[in-house]
Amino acid sequence: MGKIFRSPQAIKDLDDIWFYIAQDNVAAADRWIDHLLEKALMLAEQPLMGRLRPELAPQIRSLPVKAYMLYYRPIEGGIELVRVLNSARDIDSIRLTDI
Numbered sequence: 394m395g396k397i398f399r400s401p402q403a404i405k406d407l408d409d410i411w412f413y414i415a416q417d418n419v420a421a422a423d424r425w426i427d428h429l430l431e432k433a434l435m436l437a438e439q440p441l442m443g444r445l446r447p448e449l450a451p452q453i454r455s456l457p458v459k460a461y462m463l464y465y466r467p468i469e470g471g472i473e474l475v476r477v478l479n480s481a482r483d484i485d486s487i488r489l490t491d492i
Contacts, residue, residue, distance in 0.1 A: 395440070395472065397430070400476070410422075410425065432463060436463065437472045454467065461479055
């Protein structure tokens with residue numbers, strides 16, 4: 394089974410998503426984070442599944458999950474989840490050092 398290694402920024406992104414949704418519904422926030430992590434686990438099993446994004450940084454891939462985008466790198470034994478961002482966000486405004 395592949396492993397998910399979360400960057401500090403990905404952890405913060407997931408926390409921010411949870412807190413935003415939890416303002417209205419804690420159970421929905423829990424379900425949504427579980428759903429995002431299920432997709433990340435799927436990527437850990439099949440790391441080349443997402444779209445290669447060389448314009449962002451070397452080896453970065455992305456996978457859309459409804460209103461969010463998972464940004465990750467394939468690594469030995471799984472993936473490094475580097476960011477989880479709202480897909481409406483302008484990715485060009487994110488510094489490559491953030492990814």
